Amino acid sequence: MASSSTSSEEERSLRECERYVQKHNIQQLLKECIVQLCTVRPERPMLFLKECFERLEKEEAKQISSQQKSSSRSDSREDEVSPPMNPVVKGRRRRGAISAEVYTEEDAASYVRKVIPKDYKTMAALAKAIEKNVLFAHLDDNERSDIFDAMFSVTYIAGETVIQQGDEGDNFYVIDQGEMDVYVNNEWVTSIGEGG
Structure with a gap:
């Protein structure tokens, strides 16, 4: 008891x-x-x-x-009538791209795990890339496995835009081969290579 x-x-x-x-x-x-x-x-x-x-x-x-x-x-000025106060909005600048859907218990209960087959080389590359990523550092092996299983391969050609600033985020990307240039407000900021 x-x-x-x-x-x-x-x-x-x-x-x-x-x-x-x-x-x-x-x-x-x-x-x-x-x-x-x-x-x-x-x-x-x-x-x-x-x-x-x-x-x-x-x-x-x-x-x-x-x-x-x-x-x-x-x-x-208690005698004066003033309009109702609006809720306080934080004055901090926020990154508009950071958001997440709200999930209910029903969503969690109806969740179907997605598994996309991958070879050993791909799994090893994902593990290596994510082990250095602070966003995934807190995950246990099962959670990491769920993420790896849901990831899929996408191929881009040189010069093609992968993520457009201001667009809603669609996926988490890990670069397997090649290099990506990162531009913020049309100015080059950095390049990200394999595993990034």
Whole structure:
């Protein structure tokens, strides 16, 4: 019986943690910092992340300060009728391309695992490419296997656009052979080679 009460306590604790993370938008903040880290690829990643979090903290402090000033001004003019306040929109610049669909329990229950056959060489190349990728570092072997199984091969010719800035993301790409140039606002930023 102690086992089931411990299990329910762990579940309750996990739900509380999930609510906390959602309430404070932690997952999105971490994802944005990791994307910036992967884009910039600084020599000192810990310092970069520290500065990223300091910027976020300063923006949050400014937002709280402006909310307090706004509420103190409205307190001094209680007789005046003012329009209803709009919800606060964070002033931080966000990357529009980062998004995900919302999945319900029904979606999870009806999920059909996709398996696209691959040879050993392809699986080894995927494993090598993803082992260095921070977005996949937290996955266990089963989760990694599910992702590998769903991946499929696409061939592009030289000069062909793979991802167009501003378009909605469709897939996660791993370069098996060749090299890709990355342009942001029509300016060359970097090249990504095999395994990237």
